[in-house]
Amino acid sequence: MTVALHTLPDPKLPHLAEAIDAAAMAQRFANTHQAALTQLHAQVEHCAIERVQYRRERRCRVLYRLDLRDVNGNKMEQWFHGKLVRSGQAQREYEKALAAENLQNGVWQPVTLWSDLEMVMWTFPNDPRMPQLVKAADSQRIRAHLNANLKVWKLSRAWHCSEVAVERVKYMPGKRCVLRCHAHLASSFGESRELCFYSKSYSDAMSHYHFNMLTKVHRQLGHVVNIPRPLLHWDETNTFWQEPWEGRPLLDMLAEYDWEELFPRLGRVLANLHESRCGGLLKFEALEHGFDSAQEDAESLRRLLPEQNEFFARTLGALSAAKERLARTQALAVPIHGAIRVEQIVARGQEVALVDFDAMAQGDPLYDVAEFIASLQYLAFTRALAPERLAQAAALFRASYERHTQRPLAPQRLAWYAVVSLLSKMHDSWKNLDARAMARSAAIVQLIEAWSVGLLE
Numbered sequence: 001m002t003v004a005l006h007t008l009p010d011p012k013l014p015h016l017a018e019a020i021d022a023a024a025m026a027q028r029f030a031n032t033h034q035a036a037l038t039q040l041h042a043q044v045e046h047c048a049i050e051r052v053q054y055r056r057e058r059r060c061r062v063l064y065r066l067d068l069r070d071v072n073g074n075k076m077e078q079w080f081h082g083k084l085v086r087s088g089q090a091q092r093e094y095e096k097a098l099a100a101e102n103l104q105n106g107v108w109q110p111v112t113l114w115s116d117l118e119m120v121m122w123t124f125p126n127d128p129r130m131p132q133l134v135k136a137a138d139s140q141r142i143r144a145h146l147n148a149n150l151k152v153w154k155l156s157r158a159w160h161c162s163e164v165a166v167e168r169v170k171y172m173p174g175k176r177c178v179l180r181c182h183a184h185l186a187s188s189f190g191e192s193r194e195l196c197f198y199s200k201s202y203s204d205a206m207s208h209y210h211f212n213m214l215t216k217v218h219r220q221l222g223h224v225v226n227i228p229r230p231l232l233h234w235d236e237t238n239t240f241w242q243e244p245w246e247g248r249p250l251l252d253m254l255a256e257y258d259w260e261e262l263f264p265r266l267g268r269v270l271a272n273l274h275e276s277r278c279g280g281l282l283k284f285e286a287l288e289h290g291f292d293s294a295q296e297d298a299e300s301l302r303r304l305l306p307e308q309n310e311f312f313a314r315t316l317g318a319l320s321a322a323k324e325r326l327a328r329t330q331a332l333a334v335p336i337h338g339a340i341r342v343e344q345i346v347a348r349g350q351e352v353a354l355v356d357f358d359a360m361a362q363g364d365p366l367y368d369v370a371e372f373i374a375s376l377q378y379l380a381f382t383r384a385l386a387p388e389r390l391a392q393a394a395a396l397f398r399a400s401y402e403r404h405t406q407r408p409l410a411p412q413r414l415a416w417y418a419v420v421s422l423l424s425k426m427h428d429s430w431k432n433l434d435a436r437a438m439a440r441s442a443a444i445v446q447l448i449e450a451w452s453v454g455l456l457e
Contacts, residue, residue, distance in 0.1 A: 079124035129174035136237035226353035247348035267400025284363035297427035341375035370417030415454025
């Protein structure tokens with residue numbers, strides 16, 4: 001992730017620029033955790049900033065990945081997440097963090113105070129808002145839980161897991177964490193077997209809802225769309241395990257595919273999902289949810305980009321007026337993914353699988369279509385892909401979707417959802433201090449304005 005070091009001055013967080021300077025932080029980590037590095041016979045090679053959550057004049061959360069190498073040349077990594085707070089608050093935050101139960105005290109200090117930056121730093125898997133993550137990420141506990149649930153893999157008690165290796169995949173501090181687990185099993189008959197599965201942890205017991213919902217979706221729609229099978233729910237850790245679907249993130253493979261074949265295929269995949277039936281899904285009120293989200297995003301962006309106040313006010317006004325008109329027409333209600341974009345697709349040859357069904361619901365299919373198209377267009381700002389080529393890809397996707405559903409897309413409703421989606425993405429870019437997108441603010445505004453024309457039709 002490319003972070004904007006030269007952000008707007010923030011008088012309440014004067015050390016923000018230092019906290020998001022990865023090179024400077026690498027040296028700070030080396031100094032702070034010198035004892036751990038000595039014990040590991042390792043040194044810091046690189047510090048990467050994986051995620052930023054910035055709230056102007058209030059706080060900034062940063063996820064760091066530290067790449068290490070030991071004396072034998074072996075590579076390893078460690079994650080940290082820090083909370084930058086206003087002057088005078090760090091000591092109190094630190095004392096509160098130390099008082100938490102279940103802190104993991106290993107080689108690394110679980111929590112450290114960086115007084116000169118007004119920052120508190122937690123070492124993974126310690127997380128004040130996900131205290132159960134310490135258990136969910138512990139290889140010994142994973143091994144014990146696997147041995148207690150061998151029947152999930154249709155294995156008898158003749159089998160026993162002796163070793164588990166845990167690989168970090170995705171982490172959103174305080175919210176969710178995805179791990180890849182590799183387990184080695186042996187049987188009393190001298191056989192051996194390797195298992196791989198994903199572990200997804202949540203901050204609360206909603207993990208149980210997501211597991212049950214995904215189980216239902218896999219059972220009812222698995223023949224329509226590739227969906228990795230959920231395996232079990234681990235109650236005490238707010239975690240569920242899921243089978244792997246071996247492939248690579250499509251976003252990292254776009255250059256390897258023929259887009260004239262790929263995007264029509266993705267249109268068919270989404271059409272198949274929308275044409276299916278799945279009972280028991282929560283109803284999603286897309287217009288109400290979308291407008292509430294747009295209001296919050298626009299209000300936050302107006303504080304960050306005061307020179308664009310008129311644009312945000314005009315856009316919200318157009319959304320409000322169009323919402324009243326759209327509410328008079330009943331939208332379809334079908335199974336929707338709820339967060340469909342290229343980032344949520346895994347590819348393997350000519351096959352693709354959808355992942356991350358946390359937002360799946362019964363709702364307006366155009367919500368998904370607009371989200372996919374808007375997210376595709378936004379890659380011009382976050383990945384520096386050619387806007388013209390992305391527009392062609394979106395057109396191929398849209399034409400294929402319409403052809404397979406045999407339903408023309410209502411232009412005003414599609415534009416409404418697209419504007420809401422783009423406002424959300426723009427807000428995320430500033431909240432995450434995404435340098436690439438922030439440098440293209442004028443172009444993002446132009447794209448939103450282009451979609452806004454459709455609100456008047």
